[in-house]
Amino acid sequence: MIAELKMDQAMSEQQNDFGDGNVGLHYEESLLWEKEAGDHPGVDLPTPKGLKSRTGVAARGEIGLPQVSEPTVVRHFVRLSTWNYSIDSGFFPLGSCTMKHNPRLNEKVARFAGFGNIHPMQPESTIQGALRVMHELQGILGELTGLPGVCLSPAAGAHGELAGLMTIRRAHELKGNAHKTVILTPDSSHGTNPATAAMCGYTLRVIPTKETGRMTVEAFKEALGDGHDVAGMMVTNPNTCGLFESEILPIVDLLHKAGGYFYCDGANFNALVGTIRPADFGVDVMHINLHKTFSTPHGGGGPGSGPICVTEELAPYMPVPTVVKTKDGFHLETEDDRPTTLGRLKGFNGQFGMHVRALTYIMSHGADGLKQVSEDAVLNANYILSQLKGDYSVPFEGPCMHECLLTEKSLKENGVTTLDVAKTLVENGIHPMTVYFPLVVQGAMLIEPTETESKETLDRFIKVMKWIAAEAKAGRGSVLHENPKSTPRRRLDEVKAAREPKLRWKKSN
Amino acid sequence: MSTMKFTKDHEWLKVEGDIAVIGITDYAQNALGDLVYVELPKMGRQVKKGEHFAVVESVKTAAEVYTPVTGEVVGVNDNLSGDPELLKKGLDEGWIAKIKMTSSDEMAGLMDQAAYDAFVKTLG
Numbered sequence: 001m002i003a004e005l006k007m008d009q010a011m012s013e014q015q016n017d018f019g020d021g022n023v024g025l026h027y028e029e030s031l032l033w034e035k036e037a038g039d040h041p042g043v044d045l046p047t048p049k050g051l052k053s054r055t056g057v058a059a060r061g062e063i064g065l066p067q068v069s070e071p072t073v074v075r076h077f078v079r080l081s082t083w084n085y086s087i088d089s090g091f092f093p094l095g096s097c098t099m100k101h102n103p104r105l106n107e108k109v110a111r112f113a114g115f116g117n118i119h120p121m122q123p124e125s126t127i128q129g130a131l132r133v134m135h136e137l138q139g140i141l142g143e144l145t146g147l148p149g150v151c152l153s154p155a156a157g158a159h160g161e162l163a164g165l166m167t168i169r170r171a172h173e174l175k176g177n178a179h180k181t182v183i184l185t186p187d188s189s190h191g192t193n194p195a196t197a198a199m200c201g202y203t204l205r206v207i208p209t210k211e212t213g214r215m216t217v218e219a220f221k222e223a224l225g226d227g228h229d230v231a232g233m234m235v236t237n238p239n240t241c242g243l244f245e246s247e248i249l250p251i252v253d254l255l256h257k258a259g260g261y262f263y264c265d266g267a268n269f270n271a272l273v274g275t276i277r278p279a280d281f282g283v284d285v286m287h288i289n290l291h292k293t294f295s296t297p298h299g300g301g302g303p304g305s306g307p308i309c310v311t312e313e314l315a316p317y318m319p320v321p322t323v324v325k326t327k328d329g330f331h332l333e334t335e336d337d338r339p340t341t342l343g344r345l346k347g348f349n350g351q352f353g354m355h356v357r358a359l360t361y362i363m364s365h366g367a368d369g370l371k372q373v374s375e376d377a378v379l380n381a382n383y384i385l386s387q388l389k390g391d392y393s394v395p396f397e398g399p400c401m402h403e404c405l406l407t408e409k410s411l412k413e414n415g416v417t418t419l420d421v422a423k424t425l426v427e428n429g430i431h432p433m434t435v436y437f438p439l440v441v442q443g444a445m446l447i448e449p450t451e452t453e454s455k456e457t458l459d460r461f462i463k464v465m466k467w468i469a470a471e472a473k474a475g476r477g478s479v480l481h482e483n484p485k486s487t488p489r490r491r492l493d494e495v496k497a498a499r500e501p502k503l504r505w506k507k508s509n
Numbered sequence: 510m511s512t513m514k515f516t517k518d519h520e521w522l523k524v525e526g527d528i529a530v531i532g533i534t535d536y537a538q539n540a541l542g543d544l545v546y547v548e549l550p551k552m553g554r555q556v557k558k559g560e561h562f563a564v565v566e567s568v569k570t571a572a573e574v575y576t577p578v579t580g581e582v583v584g585v586n587d588n589l590s591g592d593p594e595l596l597k598k599g600l601d602e603g604w605i606a607k608i609k610m611t612s613s614d615e616m617a618g619l620m621d622q623a624a625y626d627a628f629v630k631t632l633g
Contacts, residue, residue, distance in 0.1 A: 439570055495545060498545035499545050
């Protein structure tokens with residue numbers, strides 16, 4: 001299998017093929033179970049003497065754990081780690097993902113002994129500094145969003161969505177609105193939005209956006225109906241087409257009049273920080289991805305963190321714990337302190353290490369710095385859009401927000417698809433953008449450069465993208481179909497992987 | 510005598526008496542790409558017009574299939590669960606489900622072949 005997949009060129013030039021797939025200093029890597037079929041455990045334990053079974057059950061023989069030495073284990077994991085692509089390796093323009101640089105200052109602060117070596121079950125009196133960090137972060141997130149109720153405990157973006165929607169459900173329950181069972185969401189929404197609504201037991205009504213890329217009051221009215229059954233609306237703003245929902249004010253007005261709450265997916269908050277407060281366009285609940293907007297690591301680099309921010313009206317219903325300041329110091333609020341809460345969604349208090357990193361990022365940038373971050377992110381996306389709009393199709397007229405959307409439409413007559421573009425980027429040392437999302441646009445390419453990247457990096461990306469489009473239009477699409485050529489694996493059989501997934505390893509006899 | 514009807518969501522219907530056989534059009538299949546899984550409705554399920562009653566999953570995405578008519582599921586193409594590519598074979602082998610319609614009134618809003626072809630052209 002490995003030999004078959006190896007690059008053809010290397011195969012023909014390879015003088016000595018020892019059947020293990022190692023080429024240059026690129027190593028193939030088998031499972032630990034498949035290594036060194038002999039018995040080479042890294043630890044020698046004495047054979048226990050005089051051991052009797054007290055239960056009468058005979059001890060198991062072989063338990064099937066890999067028997068490998070310490071250097072083998074170390075090399076295994078180090079080699080695997082080198083296969084990972086991260087923002088620390090290069091440009092990572094995934095749309096709606098905000099893959100920004102994680103400043104090393106954040107890491108330094110998170111490792112301070114007072115933050116790194118504490119335990120969530122310590123008495124509150126011994127962790128006042130940590131609680132103060134959480135309290136300050138709550139305050140700042142509340143200020144940036146204009147939503148004063150903040151709960152830091154959700155452990156990731158989708159968890160934050162769930163917490164947010166459960167807060168809305170709890171409010172409706174306690175207010176006697178059990179008949180409100182419908183959530184409205186536009187067809188460009190993140191896949192997690194409808195999934196969250198379904199998880200909360202809501203049914204979904206979709207607001208179509210196709211022609212405009214944005215919601216219109218008209219389409220919203222149709223989805224709302226008389227609004228009697230509508231519990232709320234889930235919208236990402238700016239949306240996944242990189243556009244600000246320009247009719248959001250009259251839409252939210254109608255929603256609020258019908259007794260529904262506005263949940264805003266905060267995944268794209270990086271476009272707005274310091275410029276507009278979501279509460280000012282009517283948001284009642286929003287989650288924030290600390291791991292996107294506030295530079296805590298993600299994509300294999302660390303756990304996510306998805307705090308929610310809510311209006312004063314909804315604050316009594318959000319999950320516990322939140323940190324409150326009392327005359328005796330900082331205190332983690334419990335269900336006894338706030339009986340209207342929907343309860344607890346996380347074992348302890350959230351991803352505390354991420355709270356420290358986010359607060360470090362916020363404080364090291366300051367209010368003006370955060371605003372500039374957003375402005376630069378939007379500028380970078382518009383720079384890419386302005387340079388590539390002649391080479392690729394643009395489904396919705398610009399300017400865009402922090403991400404720009406292109407499509408394959410103008411390449412299709414030459415038989416070149418978005419997948420070919422993505423794979424050719426890989427061949428040229430660039431991680432592809434988000435492809436085939438949002439679903440409302442055929443062959444979508446969603447590019448979010450973030451403020452991290454220099455003009456030189458953006459220019460190289462633009463150059464490669466222009467070259468790909470030119471190759472396609474010159475009728476050399478068949479060459480693009482072959483990419484990537486230089487990677488350890490070429491195009492994988494995605495259909496076979498989806499139809500016949502290998503989900504577990506079995507010992508072959 | 511049977512008639513073919515089409516929806517804006519790219520489902521086709523073959524209507525014979527009060528039975529509607531439903532599948533998805535070539536346009537939908539091309540947009541979805543290689544198909545990997547079809548989630549089928551249960552026999553006997555009551556479906557309402559506009560409800561999603563099946564899911565077609567491809568490498569790129571998962572798409573819901575909506576029923577354009579109200580009624581009861583009286584036939585399910587079980588072969589699709591083993592071989593989703595059968596969907597591409599159209600009428601005879603690629604249908605998803607048969608629905609016994611409670612009313613024929615709902616047919617009024619659907620397109621015939623010519624109207625559907627014209628509609629697809631507008632999508633570019």
